[in-house]
Amino acid sequence: CPRFERPALLGGASTAASSSSAMKAVILVGGFSTQLRPLTLTLPLPLLEFCNETLLSHQLRALKDAGMSEVILCYHEHMVPKSWDAAIRELQDELGISITCSHEEQAMGTAGAIKTAEDLITDYGKNSNPFIVVNADVLCSYPLKDLLRAHVKHGRQGTLLTTRTEQPSHYGVIVSDERTGRVLHFVEKPETFVSDSINAGVYVFSPSVFARIPAGRPVSMNEVLPTMAHEEQLHSMLLTGYWIKLTTTSSFMEAVSAHLDISRFLSPSTLASSSNDVTIKGNVMVHPSAKIGRGCILGPSAVVGANCVLEDGVRLEASTLMEGARIQSHSLIKDSLVGWSAVIGRWCFVTSSILGERVNVEDTLLINSAIVLPHKNLDVNIRKAEIVI
Template sequence: MKALILVGGFGTRLRPLTLSFPKPLVDFANKPMILHQIEALKDVGVTEVILAINYQPEVMINFLKDFEDKLGIKIICSQETEPLGTAGPLALARDKLIDGSGEPFFVLNSDVISEYPFAELIQFHKSHGGEATIMVTKVDEPSKYGVVVMDEESGRVDRFVEKPKFFVGNKINAGIYLLNPSVLDRIQLRPTSIEKEIFPKIATEKQLYSMVLPGFWMDIGQPKDYITGLRLYLDSLQKKAPTKLAAGPHIVGNVLIHDSAVVGEGCLIGPDVAIGPACVIEAGVRLSRCTVMQGTRIKKHACVSSSIIGWHSTVGQWARIDNMTILGEDVHVSDEVYSNGGVILPHKEIKSSILNPEIVM
């Protein structure tokens, strides 16, 4: 089987992290975001992954070459010269997707994190005999989204309603699809939306089905949702593979610590924290609801909460980082500095407190 991952553009919502790496290579729970998807695809027999990309393809491919060998899966790029939306990239990659087997192929949005129930999706898709299957997820406030109206028993999609004023359902498109090759005959090589142009047509022909995604789901393409996604991911890990999580008197709730990280005495870490490779957490540090990326040093008695600390950064002694502060790569926060929602671009030194959310260029 094959899969196409819609990598897209510049990752502006996750800046300043995406100023250093393309968004799919930004760490999430101590591995590049896209690697969570590729590993799950490999587990269900996908042998080739096509990355639909229009930004920094060389960086992506060079980085993923190592994983290609480790996982035994082929990873190739299909590069757009202009943005093609969410359907146009399928037309562009048509020759790469069609192999004569007639097997369906996966299409994924690269921002989506979940438990990736791909085996169940394959089984459901083959059982209903339709042309396409989309995964849907339940939400509390459907009026914010495009809602998928479906037959609850069979899963057949009736129609889509964009930001409904009245309740029509609580399921939204989860950005995970399994499509028959015939879907490609419906798509022209031009900027096209698969959600607004292609799926509604398939639905009117009663060939589109939906499967409710079990477990958690989150689009982690912006910082607030990234932090929420980390909490949901760690909750899931606690249920499915608790031995991967850290334990000890200094741990509160679900915490992921890379084997090469060093944690000093008297720390209190958690809940919902990921500490990456080669990080040093000095004595007396308090961490909660945050990600600390590779090669970072958090100095004595610093406090970090609800924030993302980029690669190879330093947080000084008694510093306090809070309220969705995002440090880019190689940012150095001086001792006793307070950041309340600062967004700091790479290679900066912060010597004075940021009292209100602002971008530091």
């Protein structure tokens, strides 16, 4: 993944320059391992498997479908894992989309990050097309074509995607004109009801927005968007599909359930069906390379990753198995996430737990409400909430 750092490009040629007609998008990655631990102790958030495809791949596919030809990944992480560059190259080849990295020397905030990447986004001022911005920790149904059309139609500097929430007091809410979509103002964590619409973390901006963002210091979208609304330069579009912000492993599993529900209607061929040996209940996704034993019962809301092995009589419910996980015979896994190459012994009951990479659970154990860091061996029951370090 070619890295763009402003001082280097100011002094020399850019290998990332593209046509002035190119449609571009930005994914705001930020740091790699600040959320969803212990999973992100193994892989950075964008490379986590979500329904047997990386989170980044889901976002890149949506952006490509919306007509984007180049995507810029903005991050400030200095400890870049070895898997990062190889994964980006693989995604670039697989999807046929150009991917460039914009590396910040320090965390520049959600608006400061796109300011840092301004020259990449605008081809040094030659590209006047609007561009899409997506937060890396957001998963939704991505109505990006509609969002682009709405942006072009109203002709303002920015358009943000909004979603409704049942807990508006937990967020900053958006008050907008329901007839026109124009954003009127923002209210931070209101104590009384003023709106149930919140920022979904997906935007379209025109390049003129860069004049609003100070250079050389961290800047949040929360600093820029209210001013745009005050000057009548910000519109909104309400999302009608699902939306999840991936801040915890529980939100990750909620997103899996929502995505499987959507898959039932949009791509039912990706979901598994019962056979003579295996019973499928509800929405279940099984990677073609996985091996499922006789008498297994899977679902609802279950995902079995690549090269996983489920021995005879396994029950898997509302759970995700990452690549290479092995569940030995007659174990029950419920409301849990099992990490890469983890092994669950025979006749185990694992519930409401998160197991990191290469965790080993010995036979006949109860594991309840546990968060287990990678490479740990469990040989005793865990009956109440516990973090195994």
